[in-house]
Amino acid sequence: MYLGIDIGSSSIKVLAFDNGCSYKASADYPAGTGMMEQDASAVRQTVAEAVKKLFSGQPVSPGSIAGIGLCGHGPSIVFADRQGHAVTPIVTWQDRRACDEAAMLRRLWPGFEKDGTSFEAKLIWYFNHQRDVFREGLTALYLAYNGKVISCRVPSTAVPEQGQEIGITFRMEKALLFHRESGICV
Numbered sequence: 001m002y003l004g005i006d007i008g009s010s011s012i013k014v015l016a017f018d019n020g021c022s023y024k025a026s027a028d029y030p031a032g033t034g035m036m037e038q039d040a041s042a043v044r045q046t047v048a049e050a051v052k053k054l055f056s057g058q059p060v061s062p063g064s065i066a067g068i069g070l071c072g073h074g075p076s077i078v079f080a081d082r083q084g085h086a087v088t089p090i091v092t093w094q095d096r097r098a099c100d101e102a103a104m105l106r107r108l109w110p111g112f113e114k115d116g117t118s119f120e121a122k123l124i125w126y127f128n129h130q131r132d133v134f135r136e137g138l139t140a141l142y143l144a145y146n147g148k149v150i151s152c153r154v155p156s157t158a159v160p161e162q163g164q165e166i167g168i169t170f171r172m173e174k175a176l177l178f179h180r181e182s183g184i185c186v
Contacts, residue, residue: 001016001017001018001060001064001065001066002016002017002018002065002066002067002068002069003015003016003051003054003065003067003068003069004016004017004068004069004070004071005047005050005051005068005069005070005071006071006072007043007047007070007071007072007073008072008073009035009073009092009093009094010028010029010033010035011026011027011028011029011046012026012027012029012043012046012047012049012050013025013026013050014026014047014050014051014053014054016054016058016060016064016065023054023058023059023060024054025050025051025053025054025057025058026050026053027046027047027049027050027053028046029042029043029046030042030045030046035092035094036091036092036094036095037089037090037091037092037095038089038090038092039086039089039090040078040086040089040090041086043090073092073093074093075093075117075118075119075122076090076091076092076093077090077091077119077122077123077126077140077141078090078091078140078141079126079133079138079139079140079141080138080139080141081137081138081139082137087133087138088126088130088133091122093117094117095116095117095122096115096116096117097116097122097125098116098117098118098121098122098124098125099115099116099121100116101116101121101122101124101125101128102114102115102116102118102120102121104124105118105120105121105124119140123140126140
C-alpha cells in the first residue's frame with residue numbers, strides 16, 4: 001500500500017492505494033482558516049485527522065504503508081525553528097503582498113519572470129517587513145508547485161549591521177544578496 005497526502009488550500013485529502021484498490025478520506029481545515037495565511041499547527045492537525053479517518057474507516061493499517069507521497073499548494077512559505085516548529089503562518093500561493101519585491105527582482109535579476117506569489121519575492125518581503133525571522137537557527141521552507149522542496153537556512157550572522165550584506169543561498173536556486181542599507185537584492 002502507498003499513501004498519498006494532498007495538502008490543499010481548503011482541505012486535506014488522503015488516498016491509500018495498491019494493486020487496483022484505493023481508499024480515500026479527507027478533512028476540512030477548521031473554520032476561520034484563511035486562504036492566504038494558514039496556521040501550520042491547524043494544517044498538521046487536519047492532516048492527522050484525515051489520516052486517522054482513513055485508517056479507522058477502511059481496511060488499511062499503518063503497518064501496510066510502504067511509501068508516502070506528498071503534494072501541496074505552492075509556492076508557499078513558512079519559517080521553522082530547529083525543531084521543525086513553525087514560527088510564522090504558512091503564507092500560501094494566493095498571497096500577493098510581495099508584488100513590489102517581485103517587480104524589483106524582475107528589474108535586477110535577468111531572467112526572473114515570477115510575480116508576488118513567488119518564494120523569492122516573499123522571502124525579500126519578510127526581510128523588509130519582518131526581519132525578526134532572519135535569526136540563527138530558522139529555516140524558510142518552500143513547497144513549489146512543481147514538487148521541489150527548497151529550504152533556506154538563515155546564516156549565523158542573522159541580522160546584518162547597517163551597510164553589511166547577507167547572503168542567503170537556496171538549494172536548487174540562485175543565491176540572493178541583500179544590502180540592508182539600500183534594500184537592493186541582486
